[in-house]
Amino acid sequence: MKPLLLSHFTVTSAIGRGVQQTLASMREQRSGLTPCNFDTVDLPTFIGEVPAVDKTNMLAGLEAFDCRNNRLAQLGLEQDGFAEAVKAAVAKYGASRIGVFMGTSTSGILQTELAYRRLDPITGALPPDFVYDKTQNTFSVADFTRQYFGLKGPAVAISSACSSSAKVFGSARRMIETGLIDAAVVGGVDTLCLTTLYGFNSLGLLSKQVCRPFDSGRDGISVGEAAAFALLERVPDSLENDAVLLLGIGESSDAYHMSSPHPEGLGAKMAMEGALKMAGLEAADIDYINLHGTATQSNDTAESKAVQAVFGSNTPCSSTKGATGHTLGAAGGVEAVISALALQHDLMPAGLNTRGLDPALGLNYLLENREQKVSRVLSNSFGFGGTNCSLVFGRAN
């Protein structure tokens, strides 16, 4: 592929609002996970909640989109000058030449969960203030993002569970290469809701402690929420040294099971190999791997087998879900931005909460931050239904 420039990016999660706070949390090895007190949830678990999401008022004219997911989307868009960067791109390219590709798994389902508590006791009807298409529908966050900027190019939500906001890069890349658009707003937004908390609990995949990726005692995920955005453009003639480029994307399916990964990590291996091939790189060219690393027994085992098959056991790697929680459909976007920060600041972040590495996993898993030159990063995102996506990012110099 022709590399693409991440000309601007931002992330808001439990470890910070915007990249400066996120970077500071990473440097301090601070986790954002706290005991769950979300809504009426009565599960003994930890969550990665973004503070004050519900204090965000929707922009005038966009009130119909009001729900926790779009509130977090708006909060995220307004960090790091991202909104101004998109507006500058509109002035440069025109509103119809910018596409929107947003990943989400649950969109505004919380709004529907809340509405079902208020069904009319006689008729069973939904409350009249419930707006399905602008809140619950999976497209909602992409529609919101498009309308926030007045964009008129192609727009779509990508919803392949936890690979969603990694796969947005693939769709945006193809659409830019067709020439239909010049730039793309990509990203992912997912917010806390009862469906995922009770759903993962029913599968026995929710940890009662803070999640401990790659630990011998790992026993499940901590659910988090986040908004991550990037502006993708063609690479201009001259670049800053610390500019971050998207170099390769690999996608695959496990064809194995709806909620368990292929036990040998075969689909994950195919995704990583595909990303390296598209980037024209060898495994040895990757300095750091941001693992999917959910902290379930089976996911971490399958991923370690796949990473070993492609990279061997020496490449430094970690999962940042011990800090942010598993932000589901936003995870790929969050970890793309963390990868970009790793490249710009030569920082390989430690995996948090991991007290005793599982020796059976056999990877060079970082328990402390490592500061050294980082030129290329691979980021993994694997989801329910066996959907896999790996991204390769690199520094321009």
Added chain:
Amino acid sequence: MSESGMNNSNPVTLSAYIEGIGLLGPSFNDWPSSQLLLTGKQPYEPSKTVLPPPMLLPAPERRRSGDIIKLSLAIMLEAINAAQLDAASLPSVFTLSNGDGYNCHAINEMLASDDRQISPTRFHNSVHNAASGYCSIATGAMTPSSVLCAHDASFGAGLLEAMSQVSIDQTRCVLVAADTNYPEPMYSVRKIYDSLGIALVLAPEPSPQTLAKITLSITDAIADQLPDTTLEAIRLAIPAARGLPLLAAIAMGKPTSVVLDYLDDSRLALKVEPTESQIC
């Protein structure tokens, strides 16, 4: 509508060759028998969509599969079989405006009750990519699968994604656009009353299986309607049915142009060139 009448706001075009079609919907039982209905050669009389059991799925998955999975798998296999291809070899694009409405309703009802212990099957069927996941298990396809939603614009979004893949990655792919109905109370805010799905196998080059060449551009012209009022009502009610004017154009068997619905401020202009052998 003639091509010269289109106000092309974006001059870039994408081309692909359609090698197989799958169709299920109200009174649409498969692509061959549906062509007479779409061309008006046989009167359209609505009857409820009949979904076949997903025999290709292993028994545990078959038991767990809802309508969106049965519909997606049936139309995908019809299109791939017509194209005489191996399903395991094809990348896929799934575009669904809703997902499984009954499953969604059941989860919301439980979460609003005192017993919130939703079942694992309900939860994994709630993801938007459930149809993609089950279909990959059924066919053994380890190929990439894009899973999209664009509300009422979902058919157009899927066609754009699939044609981007065909053009840029120079690969065949199968597009699966499918929607199923919602029960009350969701039906009152999303009036999809029956299932309908369209699948297309798209290829970058012509082959003996080619049914038609299509060339796509983005336009601000208005979307074409279907001449039959009942069919037009289906086109408007079920998002996947926004692709029916393309199928009608192919069924007509002669070169034409058609404008498909997409987003509020843009539509998809398609030049449709059926191959000689398809002219009936």
